[in-house]
Amino acid sequence: EAGVTQSPTHLIKTRGQQATLRCSPISGHTSVYWYQQALGLGLQFLLWYDEGEERNRGNFPPRFSGRQFPNYSSELNVNALELEDSALYLCASSLEAGLETQYFGPGTRLLVL
């Protein structure tokens, strides 16, 4: 069974541009979570989607947004990129909302120049 997949693996952008990151959850999982992991730091919660709805949001500005599609895949959009947005962006999925065990993808490494 395939795990959580993310694309692209690496992304290079310049300040002010927009980035779109994609995530496909484990088959049968309906909840998708996004995290930011800056170099040497822990995981900071960004967004949680379940059944197409945003369920919770971390302490990030509105230029971080996303959506979940009917097939439960998800997109994370980051507008007006800043240098400090450079990080590993991790997507995780869980079987359903309220089940806390999350399984992670390999991440997308975003570099903002």
Next chain:
Amino acid sequence: GESVGLHLPTLSVQEGDNSIINCAYSNSASDYFIWYKQESGKGPQFIIDIRSNMDKRQGQRVTVLLNKTVKHLSLQIAATQPGDSAVYFCAESPAYSTLTFGKGTMLLVSP
């Protein structure tokens, strides 16, 4: 304990030793606790979890201990192997909520 900034606490052990990684959590309402292992360049990998109605849970070569009185969680790895070298994160969650992660501990295993 947990680190601040770029400096992760590091635990260095010899192959075959037992390792104990500690984690202090802050939310007394947390009901669920989980340990992840993250190797360089990879996403976190689930190791073991425990609910607040338990104080110990065992897996294959790993044991998680939960002390709710002092809000402390530990991960014990038996017969540590070089392949166990990674950063280990604990995370906590109240019921039906999102996970809050600690900053991680680096485990280095020498052959």
